[in-house]
Amino acid sequence: MVLLEGKIVAAAVKQDLAQKVAARLQEGGRAPHLAAILVGNNPASEAYVGHKVKACSEVGFESTLVRLPETTTETELLAEVVALNENPLIDGFIVQLPLPDHIDSSKILLAVAPEKDVDGFHPINIGRLALGLPAFVPATPLGILYMLEHYQIPTAGKHVVVIGRSNIVGTPMSLLLSRNAPTGNATVTLCHSRTVNIAQWSRQADIVVVAIGKPHFLTADMVKTGAVVIDVGINQIADASKKSGFRLVGDVDFEAVSPKCSYITPVPGGVGVMTVVALLANTWAAAVSN
Secondary structure (H helix, E strand, O other): EEEEOOHHHHHHHHHHHHEEEEEEEEHHOOOOOEEEEEEEOHHHHHHHHHHHHHHHHHHEEEEEEEEOOOOOOOHHHHHHHHHHHHOOOOEEEOOOOOOOOOOOHHHHHHHHHHEOOOOOOOOOHHHHHHOOOOOOOOOOHHHHHHHHHHOOOHHHHEEEEOOOOOOOHHHHEEEEEEHOOOOOOOEEEOOOOOOOHHHHHHOOEEEEEEEOOOOOEEEEHHHOOOOOEEEEEEEEEOOOOOOEEEEOOOOEOOHHHHHHEEEEEOOOOOOOHHHHHHHHHHHHHHHOOO
């Protein structure tokens, strides 16, 4: 069993981006610029945005954080989105989710200019992805592709089972792995909360991608020996031995499943680390296309 370590892959991607940025600056170009809008003070969002700002600094990107209070209205937030759309010095930006309940997230995400939508959530980018055209790919699926490429895990002709159909992970992941591309050409089965007997499908899989948001959902009896398991889940469960009172676990019962696997991602330290560097890669693509 080999651990698919996100830190190792992320370091390689960051090194590549840093070299590209340095070369661009030497040629008289400017550094890519990523912005983020953060509404309120959700601790998880604060931490995630902090990771993004730090990562930008590590590769030589410029970054801007727009902080707005919890009481920000939908109209006020839309105005901030328009301002970033129209700012020629901003190559790409994200609106950190979740947003407060009084704001329609769909309306906000639709307002982001597709050419600056480095989260890959805009319908135009999703549509281009579905058609196999150049597009910004949602960061988590893109990070998983980088991981599969780095560890040279073959996907062509393999059976991949994706558990979870969200527009952020499951659905784009199924599209990416089924399309005609170097890391693709797989036969993909997409399972979800209404799938009857998910285990009958996951036991057939050469590669299982689990993004269903339920701690320890994938158990040892649900995978075949030698399978590759990609765990996207990040869940908090109570743990009195921890100072925080909880610990992070994935959607996979790691202790039971890992002995059966050829490769598996840990949680934390696996897919989550890749999401931020994939966002940087999208920002680089946005910068060089301008």
